[in-house]
């Protein structure tokens with residue numbers, strides 16, 4: 001009989017990704033959604049019809065009880081919970097007889113050799129290995145969701161293109177084209193995976209809203225905000241990652257240390273940031289038109 005993933009547990013529903021994935025799961029009208037929330041989590045409100053279960057992420061027993069009867073787990077946990085918490089979640093998913101696990105990925109394609117070696121992605125790579133092993137030894141299956149950097153979010157937070165101050169930084173000149181996806185596309189991808197369990201079983205899916213470079217973003221910024229005095233600055237990725245390596249050697253495991261490696265993965269062609277083969281069609285994700293890209297850039301430019 002064909003696999004159907006109906007009961008879906010979402011973990012991290014209050015986060016950047018989770019709060020977009022949750023309404024998309026509900027809007028699909030195909031799933032019964034349960035949110036697993038840390039008992040210690042600051043109170044967040046979730047839409048009517050969503051069952052919320054407070055769990056202890058340090059206890060496999062607590063997680064297993066919460067996952068009873070679930071067909072799929074969608075993990076959108078943040079960086080603090082990527083390794084140990086996700087391992088326990090996977091153990092609990094196996095114990096509860098869950099069929100599919102989507103780990104918290106939503107970024108670079110870590111099946112590629114160079115990005116997988118970056119220290120910032122160590123926990124994600126470890127979790128992938130853990131899932132691959134479980135898929136060989138238990139009935140649990142997995143899907144890795146690779147979106148590239150978020151487009152709207154990445155513009156808003158000056159991450160893929162720094163518009164604040166009108167002095168965008170172009171890494172190594174900014175000519176590398178990378179795949180990038182809106183948060184809505186990421187949420188649609190999760191829905192698409194859950195609706196296509198066979199086609200997405202034990203593999204990675206890759207999709208994009210747009211393939212674009214920092215230079216192209218600068219051209220669009222100049223077009224949609226011609227009144228601003230755009231003064232791009234070229235920064236070498238080698239300089240950034242050298243400083244990050246030094247911080248890492250000192251045992252400093254923080255955002256300042258890790259961000260340069262992510263910038264490297266996005267803006268260095270050798271790291272293959274533009275996906276070759278796309279699953280957009282399978283997952284029901286449309287790419288943006290040039291006009292839509294411009295509209296998003298215009299809306300999310302910071303002053």
Ligand SMILES: NC(=O)c1ccc[n+]([C@@H]2O[C@H](COP(=O)([O-])OP(=O)(O)OC[C@H]3O[C@@H](n4cnc5c(N)ncnc54)[C@H](OP(=O)(O)O)[C@@H]3O)[C@@H](O)[C@H]2O)c1
Nearest residue numbers: 012014015016017038041077078081104106107148149150
């Ligand atoms: N491609 C991109 O541009 C991009 C950008 C941002 C993030 N991401 C990726 O997307 C994924 C989700 O990131 P995010 O920014 O949405 O995360 P986030 O907002 O930092 O956190 C998501 C949720 O994780 C849960 N959480 C946090 N610490 C936890 C802990 N110690 N134990 C258990 N749960 C914990 C919390 O949910 P509760 O409070 O409900 O328990 C939190 O709301 C990550 O894999 C991240 O790398 C990608």
